[in-house]
Amino acid sequence: MKNSIMPPLALTVICIVVSGLLAIAYNKTYVDTTGVMTDELKAGCEDIFGEGDYEILLDSDAEEKTPVTFDTDGVVSVITDGKDKCLVELVEDGYSKGGLHLLIGINSEGAVEGIYFLEIGETPGVGTKVQEASFLDKLIGFDAETDENSVDNITSATYSSKGMKAACKKAVTLYSQNKEAIFSDR
Amino acid sequence: MTDKKTKSNWYQFTKGLIKENPTLVTLLGMCPTLAVTTMAVNGIGMGLATTFVLVCSNIVISLLKNVIPKAVRLPSFIVIIAGFVTLIGFILQRYVPSLYSALGVFLTLITVNCIILGRAEAFASKNKVLPSALDGLGMGLGFTLSLFTMGSVREILGAGSWLGMKIPGISSEPMLIFIMPAGGFFVLGCIIALVNKLANRRPPKEISCEGCPSASICGGSCDTCEKEGGGK
Numbered sequence: 001m002k003n004s005i006m007p008p009l010a011l012t013v014i015c016i017v018v019s020g021l022l023a024i025a026y027n028k029t030y031v032d033t034t035g036v037m038t039d040e041l042k043a044g045c046e047d048i049f050g051e052g053d054y055e056i057l058l059d060s061d062a063e064e065k066t067p068v069t070f071d072t073d074g075v076v077s078v079i080t081d082g083k084d085k086c087l088v089e090l091v092e093d094g095y096s097k098g099g100l101h102l103l104i105g106i107n108s109e110g111a112v113e114g115i116y117f118l119e120i121g122e123t124p125g126v127g128t129k130v131q132e133a134s135f136l137d138k139l140i141g142f143d144a145e146t147d148e149n150s151v152d153n154i155t156s157a158t159y160s161s162k163g164m165k166a167a168c169k170k171a172v173t174l175y176s177q178n179k180e181a182i183f184s185d186r
Numbered sequence: 187m188t189d190k191k192t193k194s195n196w197y198q199f200t201k202g203l204i205k206e207n208p209t210l211v212t213l214l215g216m217c218p219t220l221a222v223t224t225m226a227v228n229g230i231g232m233g234l235a236t237t238f239v240l241v242c243s244n245i246v247i248s249l250l251k252n253v254i255p256k257a258v259r260l261p262s263f264i265v266i267i268a269g270f271v272t273l274i275g276f277i278l279q280r281y282v283p284s285l286y287s288a289l290g291v292f293l294t295l296i297t298v299n300c301i302i303l304g305r306a307e308a309f310a311s312k313n314k315v316l317p318s319a320l321d322g323l324g325m326g327l328g329f330t331l332s333l334f335t336m337g338s339v340r341e342i343l344g345a346g347s348w349l350g351m352k353i354p355g356i357s358s359e360p361m362l363i364f365i366m367p368a369g370g371f372f373v374l375g376c377i378i379a380l381v382n383k384l385a386n387r388r389p390p391k392e393i394s395c396e397g398c399p400s401a402s403i404c405g406g407s408c409d410t411c412e413k414e415g416g417g418k
Contacts, residue, residue, distance in 0.1 A: 007257040014254075014262050018269035025273050029280040119287055123224070125345035125365050156362065 035065030048105035048114035084108035088171040094163035111143040127160035202324035209332035229337030233330025244310040244322035
């Protein structure tokens with residue numbers, strides 16, 4: 001009797017204790033950064049446009065802090081200085097799914113002003129070539145009318161290059177379609 | 187007595203660094219070894235995360251070795267190991283998010299890393315706390331050392347940089363094959379060969395039935411020897 005009860009009982013106790021300790025650890029370490037202007041986001045904004053009073057657009061109707069995304073796939077948040085500068089934080093697929101986490105700055109003319117990498121999960125030395133200035137320079141000035149095929153892909157980093165162009169297209173399209181809402185929401 | 191004990195503990199710590207290195211000698215944990223060593227810093231991160239889990243799980247398992255019934259030994263070990271892996275995941279996600287995303291799925295897969303379960307089963311469940319902790323630390327550092335070495339070689343040759351620093355002369359034309367999977371196997375093979383050469387380790391010699399060290403057990407009869415085609 002003891003031999004049939006003790007093993008499952010011991011395992012159950014171990015599971016309960018471990019789960020309880022993990023629940024405590026989770027509460028101690030979890031920080032909800034949804035809708036919060038983190039240091040990294042601020043650094044990205046300043047890298048592209050210089051110092052300014054940047055804020056994330058939040059949905060005023062929602063009970064909790066919910067960033068406005070204008071229902072665009074991959075867009076995490078839209079940041080603005082309330083005047084003429086807009087930055088779109090988005091996640092795009094490169095060679096790896098969700099491998100490009102970017103902050104794309106869009107100027108008052110609706111063209112890409114600069115790109116900041118918040119995170120890159122592409123193959124080091126291959127997909128990460130999209131971070132090189134020689135490629136990023138080609139994306140500066142990219143607007144809603146620009147044909148994605150007019151920008152050459154990097155050899156050996158085709159998927160990552162296409163991901164970058166798709167991200168730029170998404171950001172400038174979002175801007176051109178929602179320009180008034182972006183600057184009136186704040 | 188004290189000297190003997192110190193020597194013994196010292197041995198438990200150092201054996202995992204080179205002599206019984208889990209990656210290069212016992213060939214355990216191959217999956218993360220090949221997957222995350224595209225950069226040296228990833229190797230260090232993965233190695234230290236595994237070391238943390240190894241030390242903690244060895245200590246807890248050693249403490250509970252008399253409490254855990256033998257019938258549920260392995261599931262209990264896995265639950266304890268998984269608990270520490272989840273904990274290190276929380277900590278990395280909170281304090282080192284870049285490393286957390288770089289390690290990706292391999293962080294959670296530390297749970298089923300055979301080095302950790304292997305040490306828990308082979309050592310911690312049979313020994314006292316201090317030797318178990320030192321065994322975990324030594325094995326973890328040995329694992330970290332081999333991942334760092336592999337990551338360094340692959341990053342220098344494949345990306346032309348080391349720990350993120352560009353290396354003049356190589357960075358313009360790196361050999362990309364080294365950061366691809368095939369390059370991982372190649373580098374691992376070369377490092378294992380080098381370690382074997384330095385340790386003067388040779389493949390076991392073929393021995394006859396008479397020369398077999400187990401001859402006294404089977405009575406020198408080839409009929410009962412599995413290796414000779416007899417027996418079971």
